[in-house]
Amino acid sequence: MAISQHQVQVNQQTATDAAMQVHENNHIELLGERLFARPSQYFVIHKPAGCICSNKDEAYPSVFKAVGLNQNEQLHIAGRLDADTTGLVLATDDGRWSFSITRPEQRCPKVYKVTLAKPITHNAIEQLERGLVLQGEAKATLPAMVNTLSATEVELSIYEGKFHQVKRMFAATGNRVKALHRQQIADIVLDIAPGEWRALSQLEIDCFSST
Structure with a gap:
């Protein structure tokens, strides 16, 4: 709505396409007020058996539902596990970070x-x-x-x-x-009980930049 009414500017240019890509270093304003991206989120989950690494329930419940982690619509899993496999799962809304974990070239x-x-x-x-x-x-x-x-x-x-x-x-x-x-x-070791989750520390988040 705001874009169709020409209320949004990106780098001092009026935005006209709701699908345009923007980055953290772009200067974005709504009605003259600058907007800032919220910080990305990073979690470690101890996945129990009998759930799937998905945002939605299917044949098995979603891991987010199984452990009671909200905001699952924004999050995705970095490195999935099978329904019967347990253990460490990482969840984030930062696509570049999760890509650094899953690509073989990183030797993670x-x-x-x-x-x-x-x-x-x-x-x-x-x-x-x-x-x-x-x-x-x-x-x-x-x-x-x-x-x-x-x-x-x-x-x-x-x-x-x-x-x-x-x-x-x-x-x-x-x-x-x-x-x-x-x-x-990598350097993240599972240290929580089955079915629990916690936020990653900044040191844990940063460990993938050097793997």
Whole structure:
């Protein structure tokens, strides 16, 4: 309404298109009063099982609804988890920040605790740490780091976020993932109980600029 009535100026020019893109450093005025963008929001969520990383309920409830985090229409998930996977999820309304997390070039480590159906073998560890070709993929995965916790439990660090990647990686070694939990992304370590959320500190927000 304000734009159609020529009440908005961007960099001293009258705005005529409601779809025009503006940036933080643009000078925007409404009826002569300067407007400022509100600060972006950044949250860590401990995702429980049985919910999806979506803004809306589908076959499973939205993770935002499951943990009671409002403002879900403005937020999106940076690096989704499957409905049955638990652990660390990041939510924000800052698209550039979330892109820096999800693109493989950033080499942003994601650490998972994996419970397997069968004991892991030395050959499987070598395959995972070398990188392996997943079904339907042309290129091998980036080399992973494997820390053996027990015969059927490992800590796996990866640097990508392909569809069902961890489950597909172990399937390629002849094993099956029984339970999957993400406990860390870059320098952000999960430190809240299942179903809880908290705002990120500025130090945590800034850690992705150097990953």
